[in-house]
Amino acid sequence: MPTLALYDYTVHPSRSAQELYGDDMLVNIWQKDDNFFACPCAVRVPKAMTWQDFYQTQFLPYVSASPRTTGDETYAWHLDDAPFTPEDSKTLDELGVHHKHTLGFFKA
Amino acid sequence: MTTTAPNQAGKKSAGKPKKLSMKARYSALTRDLDWEPSYVSEQEMYPHTQYEGIKIHDWSKWDDPFRLTVDAYYRYQAEKDKRLYSVLDGFAQGQGHLTLSEAKYLNAMKVFLSGVTPLEYAANRHFAYMARQFNGPGPRFAALCQSIDEMRHAQTEIHTLSNYNKYYSGMHNFIQQHDRVWYLSVTKSYFDDALSAGPFEFMIAIGFSFEYLLTNLLFVPFMSAASFNGDLPTMTFGFSAQSDESRHMTLGLEVIKFILEQDEANVPIVQEWVDKWFWRGYRVTGIVAQMLDYQLPRPVMSWKEAFELYFEQQMMGGLFPDLALYGIRPPKHVEQAIWEKDHLSHWLHDTFYQFSHAANFTTTVPDEEHMEWLSQAYPDTFDELYRDKWEEMRKLDEEGKRFTYPGLPQLCQVCQIPMTFPQHGNPHLKAQFTSEYEGEHFNLCSDGCKWIFEREPEKYRQAWLPVHQIYQGNCGGPTIPDVLKWYGVQEGDNGEYVGSVDQKNWVRWHHQIEDKLGTSSEIEETLEAEGVHAAVKKIEEA
Numbered sequence: 001m002p003t004l005a006l007y008d009y010t011v012h013p014s015r016s017a018q019e020l021y022g023d024d025m026l027v028n029i030w031q032k033d034d035n036f037f038a039c040p041c042a043v044r045v046p047k048a049m050t051w052q053d054f055y056q057t058q059f060l061p062y063v064s065a066s067p068r069t070t071g072d073e074t075y076a077w078h079l080d081d082a083p084f085t086p087e088d089s090k091t092l093d094e095l096g097v098h099h100k101h102t103l104g105f106f107k108a
Numbered sequence: 109m110t111t112t113a114p115n116q117a118g119k120k121s122a123g124k125p126k127k128l129s130m131k132a133r134y135s136a137l138t139r140d141l142d143w144e145p146s147y148v149s150e151q152e153m154y155p156h157t158q159y160e161g162i163k164i165h166d167w168s169k170w171d172d173p174f175r176l177t178v179d180a181y182y183r184y185q186a187e188k189d190k191r192l193y194s195v196l197d198g199f200a201q202g203q204g205h206l207t208l209s210e211a212k213y214l215n216a217m218k219v220f221l222s223g224v225t226p227l228e229y230a231a232n233r234h235f236a237y238m239a240r241q242f243n244g245p246g247p248r249f250a251a252l253c254q255s256i257d258e259m260r261h262a263q264t265e266i267h268t269l270s271n272y273n274k275y276y277s278g279m280h281n282f283i284q285q286h287d288r289v290w291y292l293s294v295t296k297s298y299f300d301d302a303l304s305a306g307p308f309e310f311m312i313a314i315g316f317s318f319e320y321l322l323t324n325l326l327f328v329p330f331m332s333a334a335s336f337n338g339d340l341p342t343m344t345f346g347f348s349a350q351s352d353e354s355r356h357m358t359l360g361l362e363v364i365k366f367i368l369e370q371d372e373a374n375v376p377i378v379q380e381w382v383d384k385w386f387w388r389g390y391r392v393t394g395i396v397a398q399m400l401d402y403q404l405p406r407p408v409m410s411w412k413e414a415f416e417l418y419f420e421q422q423m424m425g426g427l428f429p430d431l432a433l434y435g436i437r438p439p440k441h442v443e444q445a446i447w448e449k450d451h452l453s454h455w456l457h458d459t460f461y462q463f464s465h466a467a468n469f470t471t472t473v474p475d476e477e478h479m480e481w482l483s484q485a486y487p488d489t490f491d492e493l494y495r496d497k498w499e500e501m502r503k504l505d506e507e508g509k510r511f512t513y514p515g516l517p518q519l520c521q522v523c524q525i526p527m528t529f530p531q532h533g534n535p536h537l538k539a540q541f542t543s544e545y546e547g548e549h550f551n552l553c554s555d556g557c558k559w560i561f562e563r564e565p566e567k568y569r570q571a572w573l574p575v576h577q578i579y580q581g582n583c584g585g586p587t588i589p590d591v592l593k594w595y596g597v598q599e600g601d602n603g604e605y606v607g608s609v610d611q612k613n614w615v616r617w618h619h620q621i622e623d624k625l626g627t628s629s630e631i632e633e634t635l636e637a638e639g640v641h642a643a644v645k646k647i648e649e650a
């Protein structure tokens with residue numbers, strides 16, 4: 001149902017829209033097979049960042065901060081609910097990773 | 109107020125004026141607060157009471173449950189204030205802060221002061237607005253009284269806790285922090301959501317859900333915690349507010365019954381609001397859950413016990429069978445809340461622990477005695493699911509690797525809590541719900557928050573999510589120190605409790621009082637023996 005108001009309520013924009021981040025976007029990283037981290041994390045990255053860069057600069061520092069993982073493990077991936085196969089040379093955008101999507105990982 | 113009896117009017121020296129009864133004085137007072145508009149329509153005079161679709165046929169049926177006159181109201185409140193401020197003075201003069209169970213107890217009050225007290229003020233403002241906007245004189249006067257109550261609560265809570273601010277960290281700029289600190293957006297957004305709704309929805313959100321359905325879970329635990337932990341001022345504030353809260357509960361119940369009785373078409377609208385505001389309010393109570401189970405040196409009762417008593421017995425067993433007569437069923441998603449009672453506090457305090465470097469409170473791993481208490485309070489879950497992780501945290505701490513979360517959390521678009529909640533029925537796997545609106549992707553923590561989002565996506569897409577705002581550059585800068593500076597966090601406000609400014613001062617002050625040690629070197633020896641120096645060193649090294 002639409003929000004009830006005395007005026008046209010649909011005019012208010014999102015405060016989290018991708019446009020607010022320029023050429024960047026937010027991506028969430030979620031460890032699915034271990035609950036040491038209290039919750040998934042959110043990072044701001046360029047849409048044009050390659051998977052390899054994402055892995056090195058965002059994922060590895062995150063996962064290796066957990067005392068239960070080193071980052072040397074082999075991981076399988078989900079993009080939101082669906083299985084996801086990364087490719088090092090492709091950008092996040094090309095891989096279909098868009099603003100506020102969640103990349104879930106677990107030991108393969 | 110006194111007046112002359114009608115048959116005596118105009119006569120000189122006709123004897124003593126006759127004093128009216130309270131009921132008659134109330135009637136005389138409110139009669140003059142209402143009139144039929146002559147040069148504008150009723151809708152123009154009260155423009156907010158129709159667009160929500162609620163049909164009211166007879167405003168006079170909404171009786172003011174307070175039935176107080178202004179002079180009587182202020183007399184009662186002044187009397188209560190007098191008693192409260194005597195206690196505050198005595199406590200301050202007698203160095204009462206040193207009789208608390210432990211300095212870390214005040215973390216619960218830091219959460220209360222920055223998370224709840226500003227809500228009292230927000231309620232003050234909006235009930236004042238209601239006092240103008242309702243068509244009937246009864247609800248207008250009731251809203252006026254509640255508005256003044258809420259102002260008094262904000263003021264007395266601030267005064268009650270201000271004495272601690274002289275000695276302890278984390279309380280010095282609670283208003284600014286309420287607007288800025290990541291976890292405080294949970295309570296703030298609840299109220300912002302209610303304030304930006306129509307007047308009837310506001311009354312269900314605050315009058316019914318907050319003040320009736322969940323009030324015993326929201327306020328009683330804080331006041332009981334104060335009582336058990338030597339915090340006489342906060343306990344006295346609780347008593348001082350108790351009769352007001354009873355009136356607010358009465359008003360909350362009166363409102364929902366009035367709306368339901370006015371027209372059958374109101375029932376489905378109210379049901380959706382009950383569903384929405386139960387879940388919104390329940391998510392806010394998560395902060396209380398972690399406080400009850402983890403932040404009290406002397407625990408009062410577990411969240412599970414509180415939930416069973418104040419919600420399952422009193423509301424599910426008492427209120428909802430009563431409301432069933434009006435066609436109202438228990439809220440959607442309540443089964444998930446019932447399942448979560450065994451888990452909620454553990455997830456949320458884990459989150460508080462991992463993010464306390466970015467908050468206005470300190471945390472520490474529960475000691476063995478506390479873990480035993482948790483084990484007994486949660487026989488089906490604590491040892492099996494949560495103890496090991498706390499042991500792991502303790503080991504890291506002992507190795508000088510106190511764990512703090514390495515980044516910023518993903519937040520739920522509706523409740524704004526980090527996405528820590530597992531799936532309903534499966535404590536091993538965190539929940540992730542998503543929704544799309546006008547091409548934008550949104551993340552939600554639960555079925556309940558997803559349902560709320562999808563009812564009004566154009567409202568919730570405006571949410572001011574702290575993490576998203578930090579990444580947009582709106583919170584002082586890109587680094588954690590930048591953001592903490594913007595929060596107004598000072599040294600000692602946040603992080604690990606062991607070795608903190610508050611803990612060190614606490615130890616020093618108690619040794620001075622007990623006159624166990626007379627020299628600074630002996631105090632230093634004690635700090636050493638109690639592990640305070642070692643903890644500080646570890647933190648510095650880490």
